[in-house]
Amino acid sequence: MSTVETTALGAALLAAVGAGLSPSLKEASERTTKVAEVNYPIPTNQRIYDRGYEYFLTQTSRNQKVNHKRSAISYQLVVRIQ
Structure with a gap:
């Protein structure tokens, strides 16, 4: 199978495991996917990667604070609706 919809495929594999159609995510993945291409880092670009x-770590930390606040607000709304 070839797909660019990797998020959908991952969700489907998790659903298959959850429904008992496959004993493990590893087995479901091995049965439905194959490695098409391997990309290796370019050693001379190490500083750029670093x-x-x-930057990714900084942004993740900032987003985490915002996401926690948004989650708390959403939780309060859900509790209030029920």
Whole structure:
């Protein structure tokens, strides 16, 4: 199978495991996917990769605070509706 919809495929594999159609995510993945291409990092780009990773960590930390607040607000709304 070839797909660019990897998020949908992952959700389907998790659903298959949850429904008992496959004993494990590893087995479901091995039965339905194959490695099409392997991309290796370019050693001379290591500094660029490191800078990008540090930026990712910074943004993740900032987003985490916002997401916790949004989650708390959503929870309060759900509790209030019930």
